[in-house]
Amino acid sequence: MKKALFIIVILAAVLGQVGIAYGETNTPTIHSGTGVVIDSSTGEVLFQKNKDEQAFPASLTKLMTAILLEDHVADGAWMTASKKATQQEASNFVFNMKIGEKMQKEEALRALLVISANDVAMMIAEHIGGDEAAFAAMMNTRAASIGMTHTHFVTPNGLHDPQHYTTTYDLALLAKEAMKYPAIMEAMGTEKTEVKTDQRSVVIKDRSLIFQNPIALGGKTGFTNQAGNTLIEYMKKDNKTVIAVVMKSSRGNEYQDVQTIGNYGLEHLDVQMMFQKGDSAGETTFYGENVQGVLGNSYVLTKRKDDGAVYTYSPIFTPWQSGQKTIIAGEVIGDYQIKKNGKLLSQIPIVSAKEVVHAEPSPINKEKSESSKSSSYWPFWVAAVIVLFALGIYLNFSRREKAASDQGAGA
Structure with a gap:
């Protein structure tokens, strides 16, 4: 009896941690500490587990950096890697910037999102904000503008800082905002491409498992020792698109969890023209x-x-x-x-x-109108002249008659 009661208590605790959409009890269980799925069109939450719990996003941060790059840098503009940019922790093994090396905006965006280049993220931040702190302030302002109320950014690349945190729900809102930028969506949906600087050309490849998901449009991965594994994926099926996000996960589980909750969201989404x-x-x-x-x-x-x-x-x-x-x-x-x-x-x-x-009468038409209006009064004037003429005859006749009468009386 005690054992059965213990199992019931454990199940209740687990269900209490998992957000139950639609009042169902068969929502999926995930290994990640926090996760969410939203409708990419309306932002409605279709599944959630601790969606407002703050955690470290790692390289999912770069999605905000990409948005600010699109907002503030003109197409074709060149950026230069500083010493600080080149000193960032290496995030790939095929492409690392050198001091003074230059890269155009479009190339930087692909390096940022396809191979998650930490040095490129810092180069972007310094180019736009002047320094990392000023760029972080811009990141936080932009986050507030899209409703990311549980987020605080410190770095442009997601390298660990205890004050650099967000939530899976806030990241889902960020991913929804990113859909307004075709170049960002294209980069996140690119598995292999070539990037160029003023010094070289390098083939880069996204080595994540995102593209093994047949319904994934693209996404972004992240990892630091403190954050664990983090992941954003866009998934589309039958004209329905959802955004799935997990944080506080472990290697391998992040992909499984995202696919599980993403499919759950798609199954519970209805589309009507x-x-x-x-x-x-x-x-x-x-x-x-x-x-x-x-x-x-x-x-x-x-x-x-x-x-x-x-x-x-x-x-x-x-x-x-x-x-x-x-x-x-x-x-x-x-x-x-x-x-x-x-x-x-x-x-x-x-x-x-x-x-x-709406046509108004022309000046010529107005004159004609006035002329027509005045000519419409001619019967009145003719009648008035006739009356006055008759009255004059009558008065003249009366005067003559009176004069004749006065002469007769004098005789």
Whole structure:
């Protein structure tokens, strides 16, 4: 009896550590200390285990460095490796920067994400921020802007610092933000490529097991002794894409755990084509004329299969600008808002289905209009002249009659 009770207590403790989405009790068990899966479209959590527990991210940090590189460095720009950059702990065995060696932005991005080059990360940080501390401040500002509320960055490459930490949920938000950058996604989906500096050309290869997962679009690995193994993967199946993240893992388990929870998330995700580009989105008026609005984009709704939320859809038209006289076909005239339980989930641009021009009369037309208006009064003036003429005759006749009468009386 005591043994059975002990087993029940242990199971309860384990389930208490694993976030149970949908109220199920058959959520997967993972070896990693913390993990999360989110819908890449909406950010909704599909699975979580200690998602807000702070841990060391190791080289997953470089995803933020990549975003700042895309934000702040022009395509084709050159960067130079400093002594400090070359002194970073080596993270690969085929490519290490030399003092004064130069590399263009695009090459640096691939070196950063394909072989996780620590020296390249520091070179990027110094090029953008001037020094490591200033760049870290930029990292933290950017993290706050995307809702990473349990994160603090110190280094651009993830080499250990006790004050450099984050959570799997925050990293999932970071990975979702990275999807806005095609160059970053391409680099994370590259297994083998060539990078060039001003001095040499080197073939580099991602030696992780990410590409052994048949549904993986790409990802990023990390490891330090203090962090253990960390991993981000993007997985796609049947037009559904999820982001899976684990930290505080061990070698080999990180891949198994990510695949397990990633597949779980995909199984519990539903995809519905709600609207097609060009669908009617209501109408508004422009100087009294009806203007038909149509959707500028298609919209696919992804949600949990057993989601009981209430979704509403409504057009919100933009007020016309003062003095605007023309609406161009395809011009954005509002947004079609999609709300989930009353909160804005997404919005689709509404565009005008046709060109509408509000024409005012030209000066010549105005003169004609005024002339036409004045000419419309001619019957009144003619009648007035006739009346006055008749009145004059009458008065003249009356005066003569009176004068004749006065003469007769005098005789």
